Amino acid sequence: MLIAGLVIALAVPALASVSTTTTLTAGTLSGCTQPLTVTVAASGTPVTSGTVVINDQFNGNAVQLASVALSSSGSASLSVDLAAGSHSLTANFTGITGYTASTSSAVTPPSVATECEFTVGVSNFNPSSTANTLTLTAGQAGSLTITVVPSLEYSSTLA
Numbered sequence: 001m002l003i004a005g006l007v008i009a010l011a012v013p014a015l016a017s018v019s020t021t022t023t024l025t026a027g028t029l030s031g032c033t034q035p036l037t038v039t040v041a042a043s044g045t046p047v048t049s050g051t052v053v054i055n056d057q058f059n060g061n062a063v064q065l066a067s068v069a070l071s072s073s074g075s076a077s078l079s080v081d082l083a084a085g086s087h088s089l090t091a092n093f094t095g096i097t098g099y100t101a102s103t104s105s106a107v108t109p110p111s112v113a114t115e116c117e118f119t120v121g122v123s124n125f126n127p128s129s130t131a132n133t134l135t136l137t138a139g140q141a142g143s144l145t146i147t148v149v150p151s152l153e154y155s156s157t158l159a
Helices: none
Strands: 021-026 033-042 051-058 061-069 075-081 088-093 119-126 143-149
Touching: 021 088, 033 051, 033 088, 051 075, 061 075
Parallel strands: none
Antiparallel strands: 021 033, 033 075, 051 061, 051 088, 119 143
16 A cells, blocks of 8 residues: 555455364165265365265275265265275365365265176167167278166276
C-alpha cells in the first residue's frame, strides 16, 4: 500500500488446511459384491467435494478398486466386486484446497468363497451379422469387437 510516499508491506499468513477424517463402512457382502459407504468430515462437518479412492490389499498386492466423488452430504456409496479370498479395504480422501488428505481404518469384509463370473459382449461384426456369430467364406475377411467386462478384480491375462 502506498500512502504519500510511504510503502507499507502487509504479511498475510497462508490459510492452514483443516484435518479430515475418512470413515469406510462395509455393508453385507452378497456373493462377490461388497457395498461400501465412505464419509469425509473436518471437525465433524461434512467435506462436500473431492475424491475418495477405494483400495484393497489382496494377495500381497495393493489394488485400486474405485474412485468416487463425494456428494454434497460428504459421503459416497458404491459397490465393488471382489475376487475369491481375503480382503482389506481402505478409503483414501485425496484432499482438496483447505482440507488435508486422510485414510480410513482398514475394513475386512468376510472372505469371498468362490470366483464370480464375468460377461463377454461381442459387437461390431464386419461384415454385419444379425446373429451372435460371424461366418466367413473362403477368401473373405472379417472382424469383430470383443469387450470383456470383469465383475471382480481380475488380474490374470485372458487368452
